[in-house]
Each structure stands twice: as C-alpha cells, then as structure tokens.
Amino acid sequence: MTTPTPPRCYALVPCAGVGARAGSGGPKQYARLGGRSVVAHTLAALARVSRLAGTLVVLASGDRDFEAKAPEHRGWVARCGGATRAASVAQGLAALREQGAGADDWVLVHDAARCLLRPEWVDRLLDACLDDAVGGLLALPLADTLKRAEAGRSVATLERGDKWAAQTPQMFRIGLLQRALAEAGDAVTDEASAVEALGLAPRLVPGELENLKVTWPADFALAARLLETR
Numbered sequence: 001m002t003t004p005t006p007p008r009c010y011a012l013v014p015c016a017g018v019g020a021r022a023g024s025g026g027p028k029q030y031a032r033l034g035g036r037s038v039v040a041h042t043l044a045a046l047a048r049v050s051r052l053a054g055t056l057v058v059l060a061s062g063d064r065d066f067e068a069k070a071p072e073h074r075g076w077v078a079r080c081g082g083a084t085r086a087a088s089v090a091q092g093l094a095a096l097r098e099q100g101a102g103a104d105d106w107v108l109v110h111d112a113a114r115c116l117l118r119p120e121w122v123d124r125l126l127d128a129c130l131d132d133a134v135g136g137l138l139a140l141p142l143a144d145t146l147k148r149a150e151a152g153r154s155v156a157t158l159e160r161g162d163k164w165a166a167q168t169p170q171m172f173r174i175g176l177l178q179r180a181l182a183e184a185g186d187a188v189t190d191e192a193s194a195v196e197a198l199g200l201a202p203r204l205v206p207g208e209l210e211n212l213k214v215t216w217p218a219d220f221a222l223a224a225r226l227l228e229t230r
Helices: 038-047 085-098 119-129 174-184 191-196 217-228
Strands: 009-014 052-058 076-078 106-109 135-141 146-150 153-158 164-173 203-206
Touching: 009 038, 009 085, 038 052, 038 119, 052 085, 076 085, 085 106, 085 174, 106 119, 106 174, 119 135, 119 164, 119 203, 135 191, 164 174, 164 191, 174 191
Parallel strands: 009 052, 009 106, 052 076, 135 203
Antiparallel strands: 106 164, 135 164, 146 153
C-alpha cells in the first residue's frame, strides 16, 4: 500500500496591473519603497514561508522590468497576465498546472501591492484552512460606521456587524478555483467571490490592519512609515 501524498501549497502573485490609481508614474508594484520595489517586499515575505512549495508571479506579456525590480526572486515567472485580475489568476493557475501542481494542491493568491505581508500571517491562514473543505482568506471585521452615499451625501447607515474587509492571501484548491473563475468570468475582483458564486462559503481568517493594499498616493507614505517602525 502507498501513503497518499499530502497536498502542496503554492503562492500565486498577479503582477500584471498598470497601477493607474497609485500616481506613481508606472505600475505601482515597481514603485520604490524602503529601498526596494513594492513587489520585492511582497516576494521576500512569501519566500520566508517554509510550507510553500513555490511562488509563481504572473506578469503582463510585455513586461521587461520585473527581473530588475525583483532581482532576489527565485520562483517561477509567467508572462501570461490578462486585462483583469481574474484573467491573470486564471492564466497563472494554468501555468502552475504546467509546472506540475495538481488540482487538489492549494494555491494562495496574494496581491503584489500588499507589500507589508508577514510570514506569520500566511502561516495563520495555512493553519486555519489546510483541513477546510472550501478554503478561506485573510479579512478584517469592519470597525467603522458604514454609510451609503448618493451624489456625495450620506443617505443611509448600513449594518456593519456582519461585514468584513477582504484581504489576501486567499487560499483555495487549484482545481476548485479554476472552475470557479471559469464560471464567474472576469468581473470578479477577488477569488473568494468566484468561489462564493458556486454556493460555497470560504472561511474568514482574521487578518491585520497593517496588511494594507498600496493603492492611492497616500498609501505609499503610510507603508513607508510602517516599514520604518518594524
């Protein structure tokens, strides 16, 4: 009799965006922050997670900057990014399968721009989801009062008790996520929403406020201050 091989865990980092909102004069993942690029910080954190079998970075087909911006990356690179995040992730999953990953292996999809990631947060997600039937994601319960706006004015206050802000990594079986993205299409903005569309409920694993996504110009200044205090 043979012992079943336990599923492996891979990281997938979509890195094909243009960063139009960041105001950084180019893709935000390549902006300098604390002496290295945003994506270099991200990949350095993932490289310190011992349970990851490998990390795949999904780039735009014409990307010629990555190797210079993230020279320490020793994982895989696939220049197959699409016009949307969902398309880039779907293409990246296919590339992982070509590298030998199986349908039952896990993939942790992480935003390139969440550059303050800590390895212990990834381990927290792994501990919570490795035995889960669906998978899950890091997320934060909302603390602020939520308002619904019309024409720049507050017209209603929304219940916040059951609201969470989604973060990454988001962790699912590769085969399940491939099916979910194929059925959901390119409109979904994160992997969990595609899985939810199948009628499944991903586990919410408490994240950290520091795990912010660098999106707007002010985010760079905040991320720089947080890096300085580490």
